[in-house]
Amino acid sequence: MIDPPVLEVSDISVAFSGRRILDGVSFEIHEGEFTGLIGSNGVGKTTLLRIILGLQRPDSGEVRVLGAPRSPRSHSLGYVPQKVVLDADVPMRARDLVALGLDGHRFGFGRRSKNQRELVDEMLHDVDAERFADSRVGNLSGGEQQRVLIAHALVSRPKLLLLDEPLANLDPKSVQEIVALLHRVSSEHAVAILLSAHEMNALLPVMDRIVYVTEGRAASGTTDEVVRSDVLSKLYGHHVDVLKLHGRVLVVAEPRPEADHLPDHPTLTVS
Amino acid sequence: MSLLRLLFEPGFFSSAPVHTAVVIGAVTAVVSAVVGVFTVVRSQSFAGHALTDIATTGGSGAVYFGISPLAGFIGGGVAGGGAMDLIGVQRVRSRDLATGIVLGAATGLAALFLYLDATQSATTGVTQQILFGSIFTVSSSTIPAVVFFSAAVLLVIGAIYRPLLLSSVSPELASVRGVGLRVVGLLFMLALAVAVGLSSIAIGSILSTALLIGPAATALRLTRSIRGAMVVACLLGIATTWLGILLAYDSDYWDPSSQGLPVSFFIVAIAFLLYLLSGLAGVRRHVGRRDGDIPAREACGLGDDTTAKAVA
Numbered sequence: 001m002i003d004p005p006v007l008e009v010s011d012i013s014v015a016f017s018g019r020r021i022l023d024g025v026s027f028e029i030h031e032g033e034f035t036g037l038i039g040s041n042g043v044g045k046t047t048l049l050r051i052i053l054g055l056q057r058p059d060s061g062e063v064r065v066l067g068a069p070r071s072p073r074s075h076s077l078g079y080v081p082q083k084v085v086l087d088a089d090v091p092m093r094a095r096d097l098v099a100l101g102l103d104g105h106r107f108g109f110g111r112r113s114k115n116q117r118e119l120v121d122e123m124l125h126d127v128d129a130e131r132f133a134d135s136r137v138g139n140l141s142g143g144e145q146q147r148v149l150i151a152h153a154l155v156s157r158p159k160l161l162l163l164d165e166p167l168a169n170l171d172p173k174s175v176q177e178i179v180a181l182l183h184r185v186s187s188e189h190a191v192a193i194l195l196s197a198h199e200m201n202a203l204l205p206v207m208d209r210i211v212y213v214t215e216g217r218a219a220s221g222t223t224d225e226v227v228r229s230d231v232l233s234k235l236y237g238h239h240v241d242v243l244k245l246h247g248r249v250l251v252v253a254e255p256r257p258e259a260d261h262l263p264d265h266p267t268l269t270v271s
Numbered sequence: 272m273s274l275l276r277l278l279f280e281p282g283f284f285s286s287a288p289v290h291t292a293v294v295i296g297a298v299t300a301v302v303s304a305v306v307g308v309f310t311v312v313r314s315q316s317f318a319g320h321a322l323t324d325i326a327t328t329g330g331s332g333a334v335y336f337g338i339s340p341l342a343g344f345i346g347g348g349v350a351g352g353g354a355m356d357l358i359g360v361q362r363v364r365s366r367d368l369a370t371g372i373v374l375g376a377a378t379g380l381a382a383l384f385l386y387l388d389a390t391q392s393a394t395t396g397v398t399q400q401i402l403f404g405s406i407f408t409v410s411s412s413t414i415p416a417v418v419f420f421s422a423a424v425l426l427v428i429g430a431i432y433r434p435l436l437l438s439s440v441s442p443e444l445a446s447v448r449g450v451g452l453r454v455v456g457l458l459f460m461l462a463l464a465v466a467v468g469l470s471s472i473a474i475g476s477i478l479s480t481a482l483l484i485g486p487a488a489t490a491l492r493l494t495r496s497i498r499g500a501m502v503v504a505c506l507l508g509i510a511t512t513w514l515g516i517l518l519a520y521d522s523d524y525w526d527p528s529s530q531g532l533p534v535s536f537f538i539v540a541i542a543f544l545l546y547l548l549s550g551l552a553g554v555r556r557h558v559g560r561r562d563g564d565i566p567a568r569e570a571c572g573l574g575d576d577t578t579a580k581a582v583a
Contacts, residue, residue, distance in 0.1 A: 053447050054447075055443070055446060055447065075448070077447070079443075079444065079447040081441060081443050081444060084440055084441040084444070086440060087314075089311075089488075089491055089492060090311075090312050090491060090497075091491055091494050091495050091496055091497060091499065091500055092312075092436075092440060092496075092497060093495065093496060096496060096497070097440065100433065100436065100437045100440070100444075103433060104433050104434065104436070104437035104444070104445065104448055104450070105433070105434060105437070105445075105448040105449050105450050106433055106434075107430050107431065107432075107433070107434070108429065108430060108432060108433065109429055109432045109433070109498075110432070110433055134495070137440075152444070
């Protein structure tokens with residue numbers, strides 16, 4: 001492949017007050033790929049995303065975006081936080097938040113050009129947010145807010161979209177809708193997606209690759225390469241079984257006497 | 272003509288103190304409104320209130336040392352805002368604590384200065400004037416300084432408008448886009464401090480939050496965009512101060528046996544009433560939405576062209 005990877009994470013390690021959060025994590029994302037960053041709560045997914053975003057420095061290792069070291073002003077990255085907390089009393093419409101994705105970092109009041117307004121309208125259309133484009137962000141449901149945040153992140157046409165647990169706190173129907181929407185925009189806008197989640201099943205139909213994180217270590221590859229008993233057992237450091245049932249995957253750890261040593265799930269992991 | 276005479280008691284239009292009050296009232300109302308909208312959006316009303324207490328310290332100290340109260344109000348506010356920023360007002364979690372600590376220390380100092388002012392200086396009613404203001408006693412020579420500081424605040428807010436807005440919505444989204452949160456937050460804190468100092472001149476340091484938060488909170492309820500809210504807050508602020516000035520002037524004539532009532536009381540009361548009324552408008556809008564109506568944005572006449580299109 002001649003093009004550099006959209007994202008290159010090499011050997012990232014970080015520790016907080018003596019506790020290792022990430023331990024030599026490496027993976028790559030190529031153009032247009034849909035990658036799931038999968039792991040239970042508290043295994044370091046958010047820390048990893050923050051390092052990729054440049055909001056936090058790793059102790060060692062490097063992040064390269066489009067072949068160049070990550071710079072804080074690079075707009076080749078779009079980011080979707082889990083949610084924004086905005087009071088319904090604040091008259092910030094969905095379309096205002098999307099427009100801030102174009103020029104929120106610029107000085108001045110900024111009168112937006114016709115071209116920019118069209119870009120915003122187009123983006124709202126692409127994420128099916130036209131219905132509530134003029135509603136206050138604080139009045140939107142979780143799924144609606146996710147759409148607006150995705151539009152905010154995509155409107156500056158980044159090459160890579162990072163999403164922090166976008167599916168948490170959503171009802172099953174909204175989960176399906178958001179996953180389908182992300183799959184569609186990733187091909188329409190030729191944007192690679194890195195999405196963190198603690199549950200992989202909803203993503204199985206759309207994921208090109210998976211980065212499976214546990215206890216600060218990560219394995220990456222296609223789902224078939226990674227979600228296997230031998231690979232995950234090595235990652236966890238003890239035996240786990242991977243069961244496939246009706247197109248769903250269950251990662252099951254054997255009950256052990258010293259079960260409380262397992263960091264996240266004492267007996268059974270369903271992922 | 273008789274109606275006009277009923278509304279405006281004799282001498283209103285020719286009175287020099289009224290002229291000064293009208294100018295200072297309008298200018299400070301505009302600055303308070305613009306800064307107030309962001310104060311409400313950023314949930315920094317408590318910081319705004321703390322700055323009023325610190326402005327009290329500055330104002331009372333200025334009187335004690337024989338310098339202009341405006342310099343004291345603004346100087347105190349800026350020093351207090353800087354101190355709050357250093358202690359950690361940037362981080363939401365330590366914001367309340369930082370604000371509270373600075374507020375407590377400043378109020379103690381204000382108690383000392385006000386005591387000294389009252390006991391040692393010849394000025395009568397200085398405590399009343401610092402705390403609750405008296406816009407009719409402001410000298411017209413203060414106008415250039417008020418206009419200068421107002422212009423400075425408006426310029427700063429205009430310059431950082433978009434990064435400030437984005438960081439108010441989500442600090443995370445802003446820093447991902449390369450916005451320097453510390454710089455933007457500090458600039459806003461300083462703008463807030465100056466705005467509080469300016470409205471302290473108009474309605475007193477203790478009441479200045481009323482002019483800062485009242486019109487802004489009312490406008491935010493009534494409008495569909497932040498820019499719209501700023502315009503409406505300015506208009507409401509000007510209307511509030513002018514009406515307050517008029518009523519206070521007229522109140523001199525209501526009861527011939529007594530003096531007029533304080534301007535600050537009228538301004539704060541009007542700001543509060545408008546906020547209550549806007550709550551009723553909000554309830555009506557909410558009911559309208561439940562019926563499946565499109566919210567009554569045209570009713571306020573405030574929707575911009577894009578919303579108007581969406582309605583049509």
